[in-house]
Amino acid sequence: MHLSVEDFVKHVKDVVTISDRLMDGWALKEKEGIENGTYITKRCTKNLTKPGNTNATTLVTFEYHIAYHLSYAVPIICLKIWKQDGSLISLEEYWEFNNDLKESNIYDTLTQLDHPVLCQPFLTLHPCKTQEIIQPFLEHSKNPIISWLSVVGPFVHLNLLDEYIHNC
Amino acid sequence: MANDREILREIWEGKLPVSFRLDSDEVADFREPDPFYLMVPRLSYFPLVTDKVKKHFLKYVTNDKQDQEMWLEYNGQPLKWHYPIGVLYDLMFSTEDLLPWSLTVHFDKFPESEVYKFSNKEMIEAYFMACLKEADVLKHRGQIVSSMQKKDHNQLWMGLQNDKFDQFWSVNRKLMDCPAEFDHFKYIPFRCYVDDGYRQKLIKPVAEDGRKKTLRDLLNEMFPGRNSVRVKTHGMFPPLETPLQWLSEHLSYPDNFLHLCVI
Known part of the structure; x- marks a missing residue:
């Protein structure tokens, strides 16, 4: 069972509807003339702490994109992280803030890939395991995108509010 | 093959x-x-x-x-x-x-929003392997790459990195194989470069009636209604009658994708 582009669009629109109610910041974007041109984005500012050193925090801005990957027929989460001086955080720098991924091989899980719509480099959770994760949700969840995000989001500092979970 | x-x-x-x-x-x-x-x-x-x-x-x-x-x-x-x-x-x-x-x-002012930062060779390898995996998902539902051993992956990468044709192709031929019951891939891995980026689409190498699709069919599916589209790859313009399956097997880059530049 695979997620179709149409279902993806329907579910991300629902995310935006909930987000609007909560003023949570998710916005719908569309690029015309592309089959998978619909995606959603959100920006938020957070303090990142290095594991084992709770005094050293860095204020950063995250930009998340949820788009549809045609080849894998799955949703994909891409992100950019800026420091306060406007420079981007590299894959290795982000790795130092990220305890959850420590066990795995850095380049196999989080890699630089082209955004499926914008064709620009983004940090991306590699989509090759997504089908496995999302499979049960496609059968049982009202909104598989929310269910999937609630599982993989925390790996990249994205935690969904409970109100989303109530809707899936 | x-x-x-x-x-x-x-x-x-x-x-x-x-x-x-x-x-x-x-x-x-x-x-x-x-x-x-x-x-x-x-x-x-x-x-x-x-x-x-x-x-x-x-x-x-x-x-x-x-x-x-x-x-x-x-x-x-x-x-x-x-x-x-x-x-x-x-x-x-x-x-x-x-x-x-x-x-x-x-060395100054790296254009980081447009260009990948490859600070070491492992990152390039990871990117290359990600492309190869995606191509295999399109061709064989990802079954060939995932059944390969780490040493096969290394051999592909080292073959490319050290410019060793035989080393690379002795593994790559498995990726270019077709499943026994068919004589073609599921979808053709390709990127069509237009404007500032590229487009991809799921395109099968064979039509509903069993006819072998050609480069012309691919371009018609990508750019409906536009007749005079030509694409360049490896510095040449492949004839529009070239069968897609043959094109994919022979003119793909090492990442197993056809890279077609729309001119």
């Missing part, structure tokens, strides 16, 4: 002469450094072949720039070096220009 071995070899051996010059604003020495010349394989990636270039120019820039990532520019455009070199050339090289392809080297 990719049978036309002479063609595979010919494609593999495609090379481009490139001259590298350090941006004059970044020269911190009283002498202008000499340009650096290289013959580079079309199928490779710039970060795999420019170690010597970096070494040559580093001594001419200020100390504070020496730790910064090198990047390349042509005609005011930064080179996206996660595209294979031949693709960048087919996309960017101006017909009014002469060879060698003259590129400007920079």
